Amino acid sequence: MSSEYYNKRAKDVSEQYLSLTFEEVHNSWIHQLPAILDKPNLAILDVGAGAGRDVKRIAELVAENQPQGSIAQVYGVEPSHALLQVGQQTTKGQNVHWLQDSLPSLDKTTKLELSFDLILLSAVWMHVPPSQRSRALRKLTNLLKPGGKIVISLKFGMTPKEQQERSMFAVSVEEVEHLAQNLGLFSSLVGTTDKDKLGRDAVYWQTLVLQLPDDGTGAFPFIRHVAINDGKAATHKLALLRVLLRIADGHPGAVLRRESSPSGDRVILPVGLVALYWCHQYKGLIDTHQLYQTPNKSPNMGFMKAEGWHKLTHRTAADYRIGNMFLGDDAIALHKTLSAAVTNIKTMPCRYITLPNSDQTIFEVDNKTVRAKDSLFLDLQTLEQWGEFSLPESTWLAFNRYACWIEPVLVSEWVKTMASYTGNQQYAAPENQYYLHQALNWLEPKRSTSEVRTRFEKVKQQCPELAQCVWSAKSLKRNYDIDHSMPFARWPNNDLWNLLPTDSKINNQKSDRLPTEQKLKEAKERIQSWWQQAWLQPKQTLEIREQPASYNLGLNQSNSAVSEPSTGSWQQDKQSKRFFAEANIALPGLNSNNQSIDDLFEALVLQRGRLKDMQQLAEW
Numbered sequence: 001m002s003s004e005y006y007n008k009r010a011k012d013v014s015e016q017y018l019s020l021t022f023e024e025v026h027n028s029w030i031h032q033l034p035a036i037l038d039k040p041n042l043a044i045l046d047v048g049a050g051a052g053r054d055v056k057r058i059a060e061l062v063a064e065n066q067p068q069g070s071i072a073q074v075y076g077v078e079p080s081h082a083l084l085q086v087g088q089q090t091t092k093g094q095n096v097h098w099l100q101d102s103l104p105s106l107d108k109t110t111k112l113e114l115s116f117d118l119i120l121l122s123a124v125w126m127h128v129p130p131s132q133r134s135r136a137l138r139k140l141t142n143l144l145k146p147g148g149k150i151v152i153s154l155k156f157g158m159t160p161k162e163q164q165e166r167s168m169f170a171v172s173v174e175e176v177e178h179l180a181q182n183l184g185l186f187s188s189l190v191g192t193t194d195k196d197k198l199g200r201d202a203v204y205w206q207t208l209v210l211q212l213p214d215d216g217t218g219a220f221p222f223i224r225h226v227a228i229n230d231g232k233a234a235t236h237k238l239a240l241l242r243v244l245l246r247i248a249d250g251h252p253g254a255v256l257r258r259e260s261s262p263s264g265d266r267v268i269l270p271v272g273l274v275a276l277y278w279c280h281q282y283k284g285l286i287d288t289h290q291l292y293q294t295p296n297k298s299p300n301m302g303f304m305k306a307e308g309w310h311k312l313t314h315r316t317a318a319d320y321r322i323g324n325m326f327l328g329d330d331a332i333a334l335h336k337t338l339s340a341a342v343t344n345i346k347t348m349p350c351r352y353i354t355l356p357n358s359d360q361t362i363f364e365v366d367n368k369t370v371r372a373k374d375s376l377f378l379d380l381q382t383l384e385q386w387g388e389f390s391l392p393e394s395t396w397l398a399f400n401r402y403a404c405w406i407e408p409v410l411v412s413e414w415v416k417t418m419a420s421y422t423g424n425q426q427y428a429a430p431e432n433q434y435y436l437h438q439a440l441n442w443l444e445p446k447r448s449t450s451e452v453r454t455r456f457e458k459v460k461q462q463c464p465e466l467a468q469c470v471w472s473a474k475s476l477k478r479n480y481d482i483d484h485s486m487p488f489a490r491w492p493n494n495d496l497w498n499l500l501p502t503d504s505k506i507n508n509q510k511s512d513r514l515p516t517e518q519k520l521k522e523a524k525e526r527i528q529s530w531w532q533q534a535w536l537q538p539k540q541t542l543e544i545r546e547q548p549a550s551y552n553l554g555l556n557q558s559n560s561a562v563s564e565p566s567t568g569s570w571q572q573d574k575q576s577k578r579f580f581a582e583a584n585i586a587l588p589g590l591n592s593n594n595q596s597i598d599d600l601f602e603a604l605v606l607q608r609g610r611l612k613d614m615q616q617l618a619e620w
Contacts, residue, residue, distance in 0.1 A: 003080040005166045010082035014051035020197050022057035028191035028207045029151055036118050037065040041613050042072040043116045048124035049076035050083050052090030059094040073609055077101045077109055103128050104136035111589040113252040113610055115145045121152045126168045134179055135260055141183045142397050150210040157202040176208055185210040219398035225356050227413045234294045238414045240349040243277040245407055248399035252588035267396040271365050272383030275341035280320040287313055289439040292423030303344040308336035322585050323578040326376040335372035342367045342386050364390040379581030380592035411440050449482035452499040455534050466533050469503040470526040481507040491611055495582035496535055513620035514612055528597050535579040
């Protein structure tokens with residue numbers, strides 16, 4: 001969509017738009033709005049929000065109608081920078097989040113990893129070139145919740161001059177309905193033609209309301225087909241699905257970008273991350289529990305190489321996590337293990353997972369050769385070296401939104417598959433399969449705060465004025481806790497950024513509840529101050545000389561010749577790298593090289609909204 005016209009004429013266009021009310025413009029479908037406003041944890045998106053007239057009124061209605069204790073999210077998206085500024089002023093004081101973004105890609109909006117009950121496109125569709133409309137509607141559909149609605153107003157009677165100046169194209173109801181039908185949407189309303197509210201004689205409008213009956217993408221049937229119906233010469237297919245599920249559920253920041261393709265938009269991940277989780281998953285099954293993963297009685301799989309996997313038998317699955325560092329022989333072996341895993345993923349599950357009754361593959365790997373080195377820090381930038389992994393955006397979103405429903409299916413099928421293999425005959429009887437379920441437990445981060453407590457004590461000793469509760473600003477002396485800002489019981493995350501010093505009474509009050517957006521924003525300055533002093537660039541008087549137990553260097557006798565600087569500045573740099581490595585993959589919308597705590601905090605606010613939306617958590 002071209003924004004040049006609207007940037008030059010923002011004042012005149014805004015006055016024109018704001019001369020009408022929301023009710024006047026949207027009278028044809030407004031009767032459907034009350035049922036939407038009654039939904040708990042409501043999310044609404046206005047694409048092409050312009051001067052903010054509609055999104056302001058929607059925010060007002062949301063505030064009036066939402067049930068007590070429910071948190072609604074209202075977003076306005078506008079490609080024109082000048083109009084966006086007007087819109088921000090129009091909605092000042094309202095709970096409206098603004099993004100400069102545009103169809104068909106909606107890159108920034110998609111990175112939020114949110115889904116919406118209502119998406120409004122008022123006087124927008126005619127700006128989308130016909131060649132881009134299929135993709136545009138697909139992107140919008142992927143942003144819908146089950147049962148969600150898209151309201152599209154179509155403009156007719158445009159003059160050739162207007163079309164040229166304002167980058168407009170002819171529209172039709174039939175075209176939109178055909179595109180919608182292909183995406184699993186149905187029309188819940190096809191409005192009658194309405195005269196133009198601004199009095200332009202030749203111009204008239206027609207509104208369509210499209211609705212999503214379920215996930216609308218075909219992702220669920222596909223996942224079920226692979227998990228249950230597809231043939232399995234080994235557990236590779238189930239392993240890949242579960243790895244992707246785990247990344248989508250816990251690491252929204254892992255998405256490098258979205259790309260358009262003839263068969264639909266795709267999500268691009270670092271294939272090194274997929275390989276790392278692949279190794280994490282198989283480590284316990286093979287090395288710890290000695291469970292066979294192929295029908296024959298061979299303990300070896302394609303990625304288990306003598307110079308890689310078999311040199312890391314002293315390692316555990318917990319070592320294969322973001323923020324860990326490997327040195328010496330262990331680093332070289334892990335390099336080779338990840339390279340072998342990438343190759344195995346590409347040549348096995350990616351090659352054989354296809355659409356039902358088709359040879360069309362679903363997942364793609366574009367891998368690169370990586371030279372093994374004697375140091376390996378596990379963060380997104382490092383894992384990008386191995387190349388890229390691509391999957392359909394619809395599948396990613398299904399994993400992202402419905403992980404708690406999909407994972408039990410994958411685990412159950414994996415148990416049945418392993419129990420059928422010759423090498424696992426002792427578990428063939430159903431009453432013995434509990435052991436297989438236990439072996440498949442994904443090793444969650446340990447709920448430990450000892451490392452952060454030790455760091456807080458040092459901060460408190462050197463700078464007493466910084467020893468305060470992030471939620472209440474109360475000075476902390478003896479009785480304090482280390483709180484998980486996003487509750488660990490609901491979203492197991494023990495990263496440094498998520499652990500905050502808190503008054504014990506306040507922490508008991510918060511318990512396993514999610515802080516409200518307002519409470520989180522009120523604590524912003526104190527949270528960022530703690531991050532800065534504890535992990536990033538503290539005052540010169542603060543030295544970190546201890547070695548955190550959870551920060552694994554990967555040293556053993558064979559690589560003891562690798563030396564490590566002992567200065568506090570080197571240690572601090574290492575903690576800073578770990579801090580951002582953990583945050584940039586766990587929180588949505590951050591780049592792999594992000595080092596801004598302002599961007600980090602905004603991503604934390606987004607993640608709070610995602611958890612509220614997906615898990616319906618109680619708020620504090």
